[in-house]
Amino acid sequence: MSKKKQTEIAELGEFGLIDHLTKNIKIKNDSTAKGVGDDAAVLDYGNKQVVISTDLLLEGIHFDLTYTPLKHLGYKAVVVNLSDIYAMNADPKQITVSIGLSSKMSVEAVDDFYEGIYLACERYGVDLIGGDTSSSLTGFAISITAVGEGEKEDITYRSGAGVNDLICVSGDFGAAYMGLQLLEREKKIFQSNPEVQPDLASHDYLLERFLKPEARKEVVELLRKIDVKPTSMIDVSDGISSELLHICKSSGVGCRLYEEKVPIDATTAMLAEEMGINPLVAALNGGEDYELLFTIKQEDYEKFVNADSKMSIYAIGHITEESKGAYMITTAGQEVKLSAQGWKHV
Amino acid sequence: MSKKKQTEIAELGEFGLIDHLTKNIKIKNDSTAKGVGDDAAVLDYGNKQVVISTDLLLEGIHFDLTYTPLKHLGYKAVVVNLSDIYAMNADPKQITVSIGLSSKMSVEAVDDFYEGIYLACERYGVDLIGGDTSSSLTGFAISITAVGEGEKEDITYRSGAGVNDLICVSGDFGAAYMGLQLLEREKKIFQSNPEVQPDLASHDYLLERFLKPEARKEVVELLRKIDVKPTSMIDVSDGISSELLHICKSSGVGCRLYEEKVPIDATTAMLAEEMGINPLVAALNGGEDYELLFTIKQEDYEKFVNADSKMSIYAIGHITEESKGAYMITTAGQEVKLSAQGWKHV
Numbered sequence: 001m002s003k004k005k006q007t008e009i010a011e012l013g014e015f016g017l018i019d020h021l022t023k024n025i026k027i028k029n030d031s032t033a034k035g036v037g038d039d040a041a042v043l044d045y046g047n048k049q050v051v052i053s054t055d056l057l058l059e060g061i062h063f064d065l066t067y068t069p070l071k072h073l074g075y076k077a078v079v080v081n082l083s084d085i086y087a088m089n090a091d092p093k094q095i096t097v098s099i100g101l102s103s104k105m106s107v108e109a110v111d112d113f114y115e116g117i118y119l120a121c122e123r124y125g126v127d128l129i130g131g132d133t134s135s136s137l138t139g140f141a142i143s144i145t146a147v148g149e150g151e152k153e154d155i156t157y158r159s160g161a162g163v164n165d166l167i168c169v170s171g172d173f174g175a176a177y178m179g180l181q182l183l184e185r186e187k188k189i190f191q192s193n194p195e196v197q198p199d200l201a202s203h204d205y206l207l208e209r210f211l212k213p214e215a216r217k218e219v220v221e222l223l224r225k226i227d228v229k230p231t232s233m234i235d236v237s238d239g240i241s242s243e244l245l246h247i248c249k250s251s252g253v254g255c256r257l258y259e260e261k262v263p264i265d266a267t268t269a270m271l272a273e274e275m276g277i278n279p280l281v282a283a284l285n286g287g288e289d290y291e292l293l294f295t296i297k298q299e300d301y302e303k304f305v306n307a308d309s310k311m312s313i314y315a316i317g318h319i320t321e322e323s324k325g326a327y328m329i330t331t332a333g334q335e336v337k338l339s340a341q342g343w344k345h346v
Numbered sequence: 347m348s349k350k351k352q353t354e355i356a357e358l359g360e361f362g363l364i365d366h367l368t369k370n371i372k373i374k375n376d377s378t379a380k381g382v383g384d385d386a387a388v389l390d391y392g393n394k395q396v397v398i399s400t401d402l403l404l405e406g407i408h409f410d411l412t413y414t415p416l417k418h419l420g421y422k423a424v425v426v427n428l429s430d431i432y433a434m435n436a437d438p439k440q441i442t443v444s445i446g447l448s449s450k451m452s453v454e455a456v457d458d459f460y461e462g463i464y465l466a467c468e469r470y471g472v473d474l475i476g477g478d479t480s481s482s483l484t485g486f487a488i489s490i491t492a493v494g495e496g497e498k499e500d501i502t503y504r505s506g507a508g509v510n511d512l513i514c515v516s517g518d519f520g521a522a523y524m525g526l527q528l529l530e531r532e533k534k535i536f537q538s539n540p541e542v543q544p545d546l547a548s549h550d551y552l553l554e555r556f557l558k559p560e561a562r563k564e565v566v567e568l569l570r571k572i573d574v575k576p577t578s579m580i581d582v583s584d585g586i587s588s589e590l591l592h593i594c595k596s597s598g599v600g601c602r603l604y605e606e607k608v609p610i611d612a613t614t615a616m617l618a619e620e621m622g623i624n625p626l627v628a629a630l631n632g633g634e635d636y637e638l639l640f641t642i643k644q645e646d647y648e649k650f651v652n653a654d655s656k657m658s659i660y661a662i663g664h665i666t667e668e669s670k671g672a673y674m675i676t677t678a679g680q681e682v683k684l685s686a687q688g689w690k691h692v
Contacts (some may be wrong), residue, residue: 008452096400129389137406
């Protein structure tokens with residue numbers, strides 16, 4: 001090999017690497033309405049805009065088969081992609097599924113995985129239209145691409161947040177992260193003493209949030225029903241903090257997030273305390289919640305209040321001018337700078 | 347885990363597994379014009395049809411970094427996807443690129459890989475519009491999805507071949523396979539004695555066909571220029587034999603392939619003989635040629651003959667009724683049944 005300088009990827013981090021690799025892209029085709037830099041790319045075919053998102057899931061990095069049922073894994077692999085489509089305020093319609101199969105997987109194991117895939121397709125009205133299958137030397141690999149549709153005027157980007165807009169989220173946060181911590185704890189106990197049965201009782205909600213999350217189709221439907229177009233939107237896969245910083249960067253704005261407003265389920269908080277984890281850190285930096293985070297004009301807020309909906313939408317802060325930075329106001333009234341996560345290279 | 351029956355994937359094989367996993371799909375969305383079962387899926391947006399194809403490439407299965415330069419790998423990873431788009435008689439416009447990076451890869455190595463990606467994008471007029479990056483515990487993983495466009499009346503499926511149609515191919519076959527055999531041979535020699543320099547001289551063509559193939563954009567352009575719409579088309583990734591059987595199955599027809607007509611380059615034949623490989627087997631079952639195989643009505647053939655083109659298009663056989671089966675006629679006049687390949691689980 002060459003003797004060129006070798007820079008470790010960890011020096012750049014995930015988002016730094018993406019910026020580095022994509023900074024020189026120049027769009028060549030008319031149909032490319034939006035390329036790299038949002039939850040999904042947007043293609044324009046005149047009367048329809050089409051959004052495309054893709055994810056690569058690798059055994060040992062994104063999932064652990066010692067505690068993840070294959071059916072749940074199939075379901076979740078689809079859902080996390082559909083979540084990106086909903087984050088564009090679009091409707092998912094098709095997916096492709098490519099898999100690399102380790103030699104230890106049987107046909108029945110693959111069937112379990114696809115049962116989850118098809119269950120998600122059924123639940124979200126999506127067609128499986130193609131993919132690729134191969135063997136894998138080194139673990140199960142899954143790549144899913146989701147295709148969605150929307151009207152041009154409905155598609156919502158990360159870049160439209162304006163000063164004084166309210167920052168809203170659907171659902172609660174940190175639960176999936178605590179579900180993962182619980183599974184990891186019980187795995188360690190089991191590994192050191194296989195006689196001990198895992199203690200997962202009373203944690204159904206946390207486990208379900210981690211193992212079988214849902215994409216927030218209902219939120220997008222509600223937005224249309226009450227005629228609210230968010231000024232910006234993103235799905236929360238890396239924690240509120242990271243996603244809010246993406247919105248701020250793309251929109252050229254700052255924000256104030258209120259600690260006391262961040263929705264955390266009681267079971268999340270209880271387990272977090274039991275395990276010596278700050279529940280707020282789980283919510284801000286945990287990830288895998290697959291809730292939607294969006295900004296709306298202040299005058300639109302009462303439409304949510306008046307909506308005849310059981311859905312939980314919470315206003316957790318507001319957008320400021322860029323020069324004011326991105327901060328959380330703690331319950332004690334202090335300002336704490338928000339910091340991003342993203343993966344770090346193992 | 348459960349005590350269900352465990353069937354090895356090898357019992358089904360690649361195509362059997364795909365059939366097994368996708369046989370119950372029912373299409374739910376109007377925009378899904380064609381799902382699983384061709385080189386690419388086809389989506390219909392009224393005034394435009396959009397084709398989508400995806401591939402998953404895994405280190406140790408699809409590529410060997412000991413002899414594959416990363417720049418070539420990036421180029422090839424794009425090209426093999428574009429080849430599927432051209433096989434639909436459509437024009438590729440966008441790609442997404444997802445990568446799982448092993449910890450031993452430096453930023454400079456990833457840059458080399460993307461240099462190849464962008465070179466292919468430039469050469470084929472394609473936009474990189476998104477993707478996903480993560481770390482990988484177990485080797486480099488690449489997933490690419492290509493999106494193309496075409497007019498509804500131009501899109502060409504595997505299913506339209508009719509009795510007496512001519513079977514045509516672009517270019518020659520078996521060269522990439524022999525390039526791979528050569529690299530594998532030199533790798534073994536190098537591993538047993540690192541002092542020996544690899545003997546790759548005079549094999550540039552074979553190495554290029556394997557390491558840096560091209561998709562047959564020019565063939566699709568020629569077809570339009572001379573106003574020929576193939577009755578069916580497929581790209582040759584698994585060898586002529588396998589692809590021709592796909593066409594026969596999808597179209598409900600049989601075929602006769604003439605051994606003497608199969609185009610094999612002199613350098614392919616020479617190395618094959620040197621290595622004790624039947625050049626015809628390399629051409630029929632080798633794979634990775636990324637040429638196009640298509641069927642045309644007999645009366646269209648003279649348009650190729652008259653075309654002012656340096657491109658090599660060869661008629662290698664004809665379509666028959668299904669009941670006559672799929673056979674090759676050897677130079678000695680014998681009929682040999684064609685057999686498929688596809689991957690076998692390692």
